[in-house]
Amino acid sequence: MYIIAGLGNPDKQYEGTRHNVGFEVIDAIAGQYNISVDTRKHRAFIGKGIIGGQKVILAKPMTYMNLSGESIISLVDYYKVDIEQELIIIYDDVSLGVGQLRIRAKGSAGGHNGIKSIIAHLGSQVFPRIKVGVGEKPPRYDLADYVLGHFTKAEHELMEEGYSQAVHAVEMITAGEIQAAMNEYNRKKKEE
Helix, strand or coil: CEEEEECCCCCHHHCCEHHHHHHHHHHHHHHHHCCCCCEEECCEEEEEEEECCEEEEEEEECCCHHHHHHHHHHHHHHHCCCHHHHEEEEEEECCCCCCCEEEECCCCCCCCHHHHHHHHHHCCCCCCEEEEECCCCCCCCCHHHHHCCECCHHHHHHHHHHHHHHHHHHHHHHCCCHHHHHHHHCCHHHHC
16 A cells, blocks of 8 residues: 655645645546545645555645644555555655656655654655655745745646656556656656
């Protein structure tokens, strides 16, 4: 079984912001696989389904970004998944171009407060993650204001493509092909 969690903030005011791309990817997966993410458990909205023959739990933590680890540890403890193999965290990354993906099997928080919280609660940096680029913060912009801002129309189109690529990356990872997913998506940045 896999836990696939997208990070974001729960209130209406955060819908469609750069910081909520994790929720957007979960919604895209849910739509593709007809999974209802509407059960309130483990301080998250969750939905159970099947992707490529694998049982999955889609999760949208409702703890606010900076406390994401509280929900994730509850899910991991309850479902007894191997965090190094069966947990996938999806979140925004300001160091990647809009809609670009970077997949990692492990790593530091890189300044992302949601990931900091998850690492602190799991006691490990070794878990697969899909970073979805939201574009670099413009000079003299406050980072919090930037990530809580909305995409332009042109950026929104790039993000839609990024979301569908993230769904494909999840399919590859749940099929045991994280290396192939990294090979496919991590090199795209260099081609530009």
